[in-house]
Amino acid sequence: MPWPGTKGTRVADASSGGVQIHPMEQFTIHPLFGGHTLHWYTVTNQTLWMAIAVLVIFSLLVLGTSARAMVPGRMQSVGELAYNFVRDMIEDVAGKDGMAFFPYIVTIFMFIVTCNFLALIPFSFSVMAQFAITGVMAIAVFLTVTITGFIRHGGGFLKLFWVSAAPAPLRPVLAVIELLSYFVRPVSHSIRLGGNMMAGHAVFEVFAGFAVVALISPVSVLAIAGMYALEIIVAFVQAYVFTILTVVYLKDALHPGH
Amino acid sequence: MATEAVQAAAGAAAEAASKGGMPQLDFSTYANQIFWLAVALVLVFLIVSKLALPRIGGILSERKNTIERDIAAAEELKAKAVSAEAAYNQALADARAEALRIVGETRAAIQKDLDAATAVADREIAAKSAESEKRIGEIRDQAVAAVTEVAHETAGDIVAALGGTADAAAIKAAVDSRLKG
Numbered sequence: 001m002p003w004p005g006t007k008g009t010r011v012a013d014a015s016s017g018g019v020q021i022h023p024m025e026q027f028t029i030h031p032l033f034g035g036h037t038l039h040w041y042t043v044t045n046q047t048l049w050m051a052i053a054v055l056v057i058f059s060l061l062v063l064g065t066s067a068r069a070m071v072p073g074r075m076q077s078v079g080e081l082a083y084n085f086v087r088d089m090i091e092d093v094a095g096k097d098g099m100a101f102f103p104y105i106v107t108i109f110m111f112i113v114t115c116n117f118l119a120l121i122p123f124s125f126s127v128m129a130q131f132a133i134t135g136v137m138a139i140a141v142f143l144t145v146t147i148t149g150f151i152r153h154g155g156g157f158l159k160l161f162w163v164s165a166a167p168a169p170l171r172p173v174l175a176v177i178e179l180l181s182y183f184v185r186p187v188s189h190s191i192r193l194g195g196n197m198m199a200g201h202a203v204f205e206v207f208a209g210f211a212v213v214a215l216i217s218p219v220s221v222l223a224i225a226g227m228y229a230l231e232i233i234v235a236f237v238q239a240y241v242f243t244i245l246t247v248v249y250l251k252d253a254l255h256p257g258h
Numbered sequence: 259m260a261t262e263a264v265q266a267a268a269g270a271a272a273e274a275a276s277k278g279g280m281p282q283l284d285f286s287t288y289a290n291q292i293f294w295l296a297v298a299l300v301l302v303f304l305i306v307s308k309l310a311l312p313r314i315g316g317i318l319s320e321r322k323n324t325i326e327r328d329i330a331a332a333e334e335l336k337a338k339a340v341s342a343e344a345a346y347n348q349a350l351a352d353a354r355a356e357a358l359r360i361v362g363e364t365r366a367a368i369q370k371d372l373d374a375a376t377a378v379a380d381r382e383i384a385a386k387s388a389e390s391e392k393r394i395g396e397i398r399d400q401a402v403a404a405v406t407e408v409a410h411e412t413a414g415d416i417v418a419a420l421g422g423t424a425d426a427a428a429i430k431a432a433v434d435s436r437l438k439g
Contacts, residue, residue: 235263
């Protein structure tokens, strides 16, 4: 959420005489330490915010719990809350044997939720608004689920696509539909998160752009405040949705068949 | 020179295209993004699986054990309190019975002493009243004797004053008969 009038955002271009809003410019990835070439190893603004996210997760889950207090303090409470939240989610949806994936799911949840909240800091960068990021994570989940399914059940995993509850003539048709929907999962999984984050931050930018016009600016500022409250909810909800969908897909791998 | 100009123009065009659309769809950044994402995710996974989860799990199970232990201890103490209360009530009942018994004994002893003392007092009172009655009787007899004496003399004197000579024995008999009447 870059602030209006900063380097990343040309809000109003006086020379052109009108309000120019570039809501998408905040998502540009550029090398952090100057230069114009972007190698695969170049440290970028996105690298910086992912590193901050890793540090925040480390402080919260490791430094925050270092006291191992019987009566937890604030930081430790948040860590325990996250632990119980994800554990209950896995146990409720995927069952006890889903707990083998506990660290995997916690990693996904903590990384998304931390990146989303960090993106709400002014001048920061929304990591989860990048489809490369959400796409890779969704594909990773898809591959994990598929491989786990075949390892656990072999060919039996294919029963997931064979709706035995349906009338026999319908089953081949349903199998095609199920198969298609299975392969569409990573797409919807990643676009849902990336799209939500992108849209929220782009709307911030649009309202911020209008804030330079004296007549509209009070409305615009109020709208940004309201949007901010909404985005706080969205930041958590989208992380939750991505995580619980991961767990639901995992349940399919662990317990195929309807 | 010419190739440089072409390259510059192509670069500018690519930049303009990415600026106008969605920078997220600039595939030239994908390798970089995916590389750093992988690094970040591996780091988070190591933090979570090696440090955070074992520690938080340990804290939670330790707390659960402590709570269970404390609840067990509390129940034990409660049972002790209940038995202590029963013992206390028993002791209280015993003490009350003992107190009643002592009160009864004391009352009986006091009653005995009281009865003895009353008997002694009664005897003394009876002796004293008998003595008193005796003395009163004596005093009355003396008084009667004195009165009789006085009456005899007075009667004799009256008879003498009236000019008669009185036989002392006759007068005495007359006065005695009058006094009896």
